[in-house]
Amino acid sequence: MTTSAKTITIGGVSSTSKVDAMGKTENGKTGKSEIAQNLPGSPTTAARRRVTLRDVATAAGVSLKTASNVINGTGRMTDATRAKVEAVIEQTGYRVNVAARNLNRDRTGFITLAVPTLTAPYLSELANRVIDAARQRGYLVYVTTYAEGSATGARELLRNFNTTVSDGMILSMSEVEDISPEDLEVDFPLVVVGARTTWGKADHVTPNDVQAAASAAGYMFDCGVKSLAVVGGRGAYDEAKLLGAVEGNAQLRLRGIIEECRRRGVTLDSRLVGNVEQEWTIGAGAHATQELIDKGVPFDGVIGLNDQLAIGALTVMRANGIEIPRQVQVIGFDNIEESQYLQIPLTTMDSRLEWTAPTAVERILGRIRGEIAKPELLMTDCDVIVRDSTR
Secondary structure, eight states: OEEEEEEEEETEEEOOOOOOOSBBBSSBBBBHHHTTTTSSTSSSHHHOOOHHHHHHHHHTTTTHHHHHHHHHHHHHOOHHHHHHHHEEEEEEOOOHHHHHHHHHHOOEEEEEEEEOOOOSSHHHHHHHHHHHHHHHHTTTTEEEEOOSSSSHHHHHHHTTTOOTOOOOOOEEEOTOOOOOOOOOOOSSOEEEEEOOTTTSSEEEEOOHHHHHHHHHHHHHHHHTOOEEEEEEESSOOOOHHHTTSSSSSHHHHHHHHHHHHHHOOOOOOGGGGOTTTTSSSHHHHHHHHHHHHHHHHOSSSEEEEEEHHHHHHHHHHTTTTTTTTTTEEEESOOOGGGSSSEEEEOEEEOOOOHHHHHHHHHHHHHTTOOOOOSSEEEEOOOOOOOOTTOO
16 A cells, blocks of 8 residues: 655644545544644544633624623523533533732632531532532532521621631521621621521521411311421420511421411421420431320311421321321421432422522522622512322
């Protein structure tokens, strides 16, 4: 087989390769493919030179400013323009040079998420969603936990926050934290997530616990429940006090249940409110439910104030020979991942984490950019997710 030498010039650089009559080079590849690998825009070239924002703008046929606005989630443009730029970003593998960008802006490019624990499924899912939402907006997240109700709790975390390593904080505040209005008067961007009041001192992002609980109770009554039990009370049951509750997951959810009972002309029997103190775990739910069964007060519906409590209730009732949902119907809160994979999939209230996490991230980044002045309460209603634990 005859071969010939070809000299190829790309970008002012010459190279010689032996090509046979079939177009094969010495290494067995076609000469055409080898040339293509070195053309501008090819994978090899892209690997040698980092794709810039200007490259993205040029490829998308937009201005550098428009491309920058897409990256930063700012500015006004048509959906088609945004989609075109995003498609080019995806195709080219463009990555924001976070260090350079933040150096110019006097920012770190990090936000902090502080939660009381990561063992609770709801909070671990919140963390994952916050990380994803921040990453999509060019930010990274430090996740930290704090010891509830101790000297190293949320109050200490707020006092010692270091703005040289993080630009702001999203705080999931535990119900046992001794927080005052003064504690939230901080000199850095702060967004609070969950059912604790912020006294208008910081942005507050939360599902509407009262609405969610009322909807849960209403759904149970609509399913034929006559005598409702609740698992997840904290402290002594005081109906008048609960009706005036303004914060706390347990208090607000009990308030919503009581309000719906009153609308329906039903009395919530205090003997059927299972107290778990601060433990909202499967074990606590199981223990509280067994205590309710042992009291001998009839009930045909159980509301677990979170999914873990409801799962504990399901487990104990089945162990006691109670058929779910024929004899007792069960509903939980939060729609944690495990709830749909139980032997009897759990009906639950969706706490809208797909809204809460990105809303909190958008809010904290808006504060970091100086676009938001007045603290606000941002709240969303919740829906029932119907599964097999109700009928």
